[in-house]
Amino acid sequence: MSAIFEVENLSLHYLSRWGQKIHAVTDVSFSMKKGEILGIAGESGCGKSTLVNGLMGLFIPPLYPTSGDVRVNGESLMNRTPQDIRSNILSRKVSMIPQGAFNALNPTRKVKDIAADVIVAHLQKGGVTRKESYDLLRERFDLFGMDTERILNSFPIQLTAGERQRSVIGISTLLNPQMVIADEPTSALDVSTQKVVIKMIFDLLEKNIFSTMIFITHELPLLRHVADNIGIMYAGEFVEYGTAEQIVFDPRHPYTKALMGAMLSAEPGQREKKPVAIEGAPPSLAKIISGCRFAERCPSARPDCKLRSQAIRMVAGRQVRCEYAD
Amino acid sequence: MKLLRNLLKSPMFVIGAVLFFGTILFAIFAPFFIDLKTAMDRVGGQYLEPSGSFWLGTDDLGRDYVKLLLQGLRSSLYVGFLAGVLATTVGTLVGIYGGFKGGIIDDILNMFTNLFIVIPSFVVLILVSASLEQGRSLTIIALLIGATTWPWTARSVRAQASSLKSRDHISLARINGANTLQIIYKHILPYLASYVFMVFIMQVASGILSESAISMIGLGPMDNVSLGVILNQAKNAGALGDGIWWGIFPASIIITVIVFALFLINNSMEGVFNPRLRK
Amino acid sequence: MLKQYPTLRYILQRGVWYFLTFLVAIAINFILPRLGDRNPVDIMMAKASQGLSDEAVKEKRESFEKEFGLIEVTAEGKIIHDANGKTVKVSGFNQFLNYLKMTLSGDLGKSIQKYPKNVSDIIIEAVPWTLALQFPSILLGWIFGNVLGALAAYRRGVFDRVIFPMALFMSSVPFFVFGMVLVYWFAVVLGWFPAMEAYSGALNPSLSLEFIGSMGYHYVLPFFSIFLILAGGQAIGMRSMGIYELGTDYIKYAKWLGLKETKILSYLFRNAMLPQLTGLALSIGSMVGGALITEMIFSYPGLGMAMLTAIGSNDYTVIQGCTLLVTTSVLVANFSVDIMIGFLDPRVKAGMQMGGK
Numbered sequence: 010m011s012a013i014f015e016v017e018n019l020s021l022h023y024l025s026r027w028g029q030k031i032h033a034v035t036d037v038s039f040s041m042k043k044g045e046i047l048g049i050a051g052e053s054g055c056g057k058s059t060l061v062n063g064l065m066g067l068f069i070p071p072l073y074p075t076s077g078d079v080r081v082n083g084e085s086l087m088n089r090t091p092q093d094i095r096s097n098i099l100s101r102k103v104s105m106i107p108q109g110a111f112n113a114l115n116p117t118r119k120v121k122d123i124a125a126d127v128i129v130a131h132l133q134k135g136g137v138t139r140k141e142s143y144d145l146l147r148e149r150f151d152l153f154g155m156d157t158e159r160i161l162n163s164f165p166i167q168l169t170a171g172e173r174q175r176s177v178i179g180i181s182t183l184l185n186p187q188m189v190i191a192d193e194p195t196s197a198l199d200v201s202t203q204k205v206v207i208k209m210i211f212d213l214l215e216k217n218i219f220s221t222m223i224f225i226t227h228e229l230p231l232l233r234h235v236a237d238n239i240g241i242m243y244a245g246e247f248v249e250y251g252t253a254e255q256i257v258f259d260p261r262h263p264y265t266k267a268l269m270g271a272m273l274s275a276e277p278g279q280r281e282k283k284p285v286a287i288e289g290a291p292p293s294l295a296k297i298i299s300g301c302r303f304a305e306r307c308p309s310a311r312p313d314c315k316l317r318s319q320a321i322r323m324v325a326g327r328q329v330r331c332e333y334a335d
Numbered sequence: 336m337k338l339l340r341n342l343l344k345s346p347m348f349v350i351g352a353v354l355f356f357g358t359i360l361f362a363i364f365a366p367f368f369i370d371l372k373t374a375m376d377r378v379g380g381q382y383l384e385p386s387g388s389f390w391l392g393t394d395d396l397g398r399d400y401v402k403l404l405l406q407g408l409r410s411s412l413y414v415g416f417l418a419g420v421l422a423t424t425v426g427t428l429v430g431i432y433g434g435f436k437g438g439i440i441d442d443i444l445n446m447f448t449n450l451f452i453v454i455p456s457f458v459v460l461i462l463v464s465a466s467l468e469q470g471r472s473l474t475i476i477a478l479l480i481g482a483t484t485w486p487w488t489a490r491s492v493r494a495q496a497s498s499l500k501s502r503d504h505i506s507l508a509r510i511n512g513a514n515t516l517q518i519i520y521k522h523i524l525p526y527l528a529s530y531v532f533m534v535f536i537m538q539v540a541s542g543i544l545s546e547s548a549i550s551m552i553g554l555g556p557m558d559n560v561s562l563g564v565i566l567n568q569a570k571n572a573g574a575l576g577d578g579i580w581w582g583i584f585p586a587s588i589i590i591t592v593i594v595f596a597l598f599l600i601n602n603s604m605e606g607v608f609n610p611r612l613r614k
Numbered sequence: 615m616l617k618q619y620p621t622l623r624y625i626l627q628r629g630v631w632y633f634l635t636f637l638v639a640i641a642i643n644f645i646l647p648r649l650g651d652r653n654p655v656d657i658m659m660a661k662a663s664q665g666l667s668d669e670a671v672k673e674k675r676e677s678f679e680k681e682f683g684l685i686e687v688t689a690e691g692k693i694i695h696d697a698n699g700k701t702v703k704v705s706g707f708n709q710f711l712n713y714l715k716m717t718l719s720g721d722l723g724k725s726i727q728k729y730p731k732n733v734s735d736i737i738i739e740a741v742p743w744t745l746a747l748q749f750p751s752i753l754l755g756w757i758f759g760n761v762l763g764a765l766a767a768y769r770r771g772v773f774d775r776v777i778f779p780m781a782l783f784m785s786s787v788p789f790f791v792f793g794m795v796l797v798y799w800f801a802v803v804l805g806w807f808p809a810m811e812a813y814s815g816a817l818n819p820s821l822s823l824e825f826i827g828s829m830g831y832h833y834v835l836p837f838f839s840i841f842l843i844l845a846g847g848q849a850i851g852m853r854s855m856g857i858y859e860l861g862t863d864y865i866k867y868a869k870w871l872g873l874k875e876t877k878i879l880s881y882l883f884r885n886a887m888l889p890q891l892t893g894l895a896l897s898i899g900s901m902v903g904g905a906l907i908t909e910m911i912f913s914y915p916g917l918g919m920a921m922l923t924a925i926g927s928n929d930y931t932v933i934q935g936c937t938l939l940v941t942t943s944v945l946v947a948n949f950s951v952d953i954m955i956g957f958l959d960p961r962v963k964a965g966m967q968m969g970g971k
Contacts, residue, residue, distance in 0.1 A: 116960070552925060
C-alpha cells in the first residue's frame with residue numbers, strides 16, 4: 010500500500026513583530042500508510058503544536074512555511090489558499106483533536122450547535138440542511154454510547170471534563186476524516202477519564218470512522234501501547250524516529266534515553282526508580298543553531314558536538330540525529 | 336528594567352510619556368517665567384484677540400489667558416493627582432484585603448464596592464458640591480472625586496489579588512509561616528505594582544475629567560481657577576456663540592491632550608503586560 | 615429554594631440586590647444635601663422675606679419648614695407649637711422615613727425657585743427630551759463602537775492601525791469638549807446646524823411636519839457629540855476583548871475544524887460582547903453623566919438642562935429630584951443588562967449555581 014500522508018523535510022517559522030524569524034520546526038520527515046498510528050513525543054515547547062498546524066496546511070500569520078512539503082494522498086498542502094485548505098482539507102481529510110478540549114468548545118453555544126456548524130460549513134454545498142445535520146449528529150453520538158440528548162442540548166459548562174473531551178472527539182471526527190491528529194488529547198484529565206478517552210479513540214478506529222492517526226503527547230510511555238511508529242522531537246527537530254518497540258525498549262539517541270529515564274517512574278512496577286530530570290532547557294530557536302541542538306544538555310556530549318549540525322543517519326534500523334549514537 | 340525597555344519600544348508609550356511629563360514639567364517650571372500672582376488681574380480689554388502682548392488673548396474680564404490657563408492647568412493636575420492618589424490608595428487597600436483575605440469582611444467590602452459602582456459618582460459629586468457654598472475648594476473637590484472613584488480600583492485590584500492568592504509561591508510563603516502583612520508586602524504588592532500603577536494613571540485621568548465636568552456645570556471650586564472653571568466662565572459669557580475660539584479651545588485642548596497622553600500610557604502598558612494584544 | 619428554576623432565582627437575586635441599592639441611593643440623596651452649609655428654607659426665605667414684618671417672616675418660615683417636613687404637624691396639617699410657642703423639630707430619622715415614603719409614592723416635593731411647582735412636573739417635562747437624545751445615541755454608539763472594535767481585532771493590519779489611535783483619541787475627549795467643538799465648527803463657523811435648543815424658538819411644539827423637521831435638524835449635533843465619543847471608548851474595549859478571545863482555544867478549534875470566517879467572526883463578536891455588556895452596565899452611570907453635560911452645552915431641554923438651571927438658581931429640591939431619577943434609571947439599566955447577560959451567557963447562571971456570585 011502506498012503512503013497516504015507524507016511529510017518531506019518540513020520546516021516552519023514564526024515571524025516576530027520585528028521581522029525576526031523563529032524556526033519552530035526544522036527538517037521533519039515521515040510518511041504514514043493507511044491504518045498506521047504515529048506517536049510524536051517531546052517536552053512542552055518543542056514545536057509539537059506548531060507542527061500540527063503545518064501538517065494541516067494551516068498557516069495563520071505569524072506562522073509561515075520555510076521549506077519542505079506535506080502531501081495527503083499525494084496532493085500537496087503547500088502554497089494553497091486558506092479558503093482552499095479550509096473547505097477541502099480541514100475536518101474532511103485531516104482533522105484535529107486539540108489539547109485541553111474543555112476550553113475548545115465555544116462556551117456560549119450548545120454542543121449540538123457547535124457540531125452542526127461543522128457539518129453545515131462543509132456539507133451545505135452538498136445540500137445538507139441544518140436540520141438534517143442534527144440527525145446526522147444524533148446518529149454519530151449514539152454510536153459512542155453517550156447520553157446523546159442531554160449532551161447535545163447542553164452548554165459546555167454543564168458537562169464534565171470527560172464529556173466535553175468526548176464531545177470534541179465526536180465533533181472532530183464527524184466527517185470521517187482520513188487522518189486525525191490528536192494533540193495531547195488526554196493531558197489535564199484525571200486517570201480514569203484518560204482511559205475513557207483513549208478507549209473512545211480506539212472505538213472510532215475499530216468502527217473505521219478513521220484509520221490513520223498522529224498521536225502527540227509528552228508522555229512517552231503512553232505511546233508504547235498506542236503507536237506503531239514514534240518520532241521524538243527536540244527543539245523543532247525529529248531526533249529519533251523508528252518503531253514503537255525500538256524507541257521505547259532500545260532508545261539510541263541520548264535525548265530519547267534521557268526522556269525514557271525521566272518518564273520511567275510513571276510506569277507501574279518501577280516506582281522505586283527515581284526519575285532523572287534532564288538538566289537545563291532547550292535552546293532558543295530565535296537564533297540559527299549551528300551545532301547539535303541537544304549538545305548543551307546531553308550527558309554524553311563531546312567537544313565537537315557543538316560544532317556540527319547533526320544529520321539523520323540510520324542506527325540499528327531507525328533514524329537518529331546523532332553522529333555518535335550506536 | 337526589561338519592562339521599561341519594552342515600553343520604550345512602543346511609540347504609543349513614548350508619545351504619551353513625553354506629552355504627559357512635558358505637561359507636568361511645564362506646569363511646575365513655567366511659573367518661574369510667567370508671574371501667576373497677576374493671573375486674576377484685569378490687564379486688558381474684554382476678549383482681546385491673541386496678539387504679541389497676549390499670546391492667547393484675554394477673557395471676558397480682561398484677564399490674560401496664558402496666565403489663567405497655566406493656573407488652571409496646575410489646578411487640574413493637582414486635582415487629578417490628589418484624587419488619583421486617594422482613589423488608588425483606598426481602592427488598593429480594600430481590593431487587596433478583600434481579594435486576599437476573603438470571608439465576611441470581604442463580602443461586605445465587595446458589596447460596598449459594587450454598590451458605589453452602580454450609583455453614579457457624578458450624582459454624589461453634584462449633590463455634595465451643590466450643598467457646599469463657602470467650602471467648595473479645589474482640595475475638597477479632589478477629595479470628593481477620590482472618595483467616589485475608589486470602587487473602580489478596588490474592583491480590579493481585588494480580581495487581581497484573588498488570582499494571585501492561589502499561586503504557588505504564596506501558598507509556600509504561607510506554609511512557611513509568613514503572616515498576612517508579610518505576604519502582602521513581599522509577595523502581592525510587587526506583582527500588583529505595575530497593575531496598580533496602570534489603575535492610578537486611569538484614576539488621574541478620570542479625576543481631571545470629573546473636575547472639569549463638575550466645574551463646567553458651575554459647581555467648580557470657588558477658591559481657584561481650573562481648566563473646567565475657565566471653560567464654564569467662557570461658556571457663561573457666551574464665548575461659544577460669539578465665536579471667541581480662544582476662550583474655548585486652548586483649555587479644551589489642554590484637557591484632551593493630558594487625558595489622551597494618560598490613555599496612551601495606560602494602553603501601551605496593557606499591551607506589554609498582555610502579550611496577546613501585541614503582535 | 616428555587617433550585618429547579620435557576621433563571622427565576624437569578625432574576626430574583628439580582629432584583630433584590632438592586633432594590634437594596636435603590637434604598638441606599640435614596641438614603642444618599644437624603645443625607646448628602648444635609649451635610650452642606652445650605653438650607654432650602656434659608657434660600658427661600660432670602661427671596662420671600664423682603665419687606666415683611668417679623669411676625670410675617672416667622673409665619674412664612676414656619677410654613678416653609680412645614681412644607682419641607684422639618685417640623686411636626688397635627689393630623690389636620692396644623693403646625694404644633696410647644697409651651698414656649700416654638701415649633702417642634704422632626705427627628706432626622708423621621709424626616710428620612712417621610713422622605714422615603716414620599717419618594718416611593720412618586721412625590722419629589724416642590725421646587726424652591728418655582729414654588730409651588732412640583733419637582734416631578736419639572737422632571738416630567740424634561741424626561742422625554744433626555745430619553746429621545748440619550749437612548750438612541752448611547753445604544754447606537756455602543757453598537758457602532760463594538761462592531762468597529764471587533765473588526766479591528768479580527769483584521770488587525772492597516773484597518774487596526776487607523777481605527778485604534780482614532781478611537782483612543784475619541785475616547786479621551788470629554789463629552790462637553792467635543793460638543794463645543796461641534797457647535798463652534800458646524801454651527802458658528804459653517805452655520806450648517808443650529809447651536810442650541812431642541813427646536814426652533816419660533817415654533818410651538820406640535821405634531822406638524824415643520825416642527826418635527828426642526829427637531830431633527832436640532833438633533834444632529836448633540837446626537838453625534840454623544841455617539842462618536844461613546845463609540846470611541848467602546849471600540850477600544852471591544853478591540854482588547856476581541857484580541858483576547860481570538861487567542862482562546864475555542865476560536866483556534868473552530869479554525870482547525872474549517873469553519874467559515876463569518877461564522878468564526880460571529881463566535882468572536884458574540885462572546886467578546888458579553889464582557890462589553892457588563893462594561894456597559896458598569897459605565898452607564900458615567901455615560902449618562904457625560905451625556906447630561908452634553909445637553910447643557912446644547913441647551914437641550916432635557917434633564918441635564920433642568921439640572922443646570924436648578925444648580926444655577928440653587929433650586930436644591932429639583933437637583934435632588936434629578937439626581938434621584940438619574941440614579942434610578944442607571945439602576946434599572948444595570949438590572950436589565952444583568953438579566954440580559956444571564957440569558958445570553960450560560961456561564962453566569964452555572965457559576966451562580968456553583969455558589970459563586
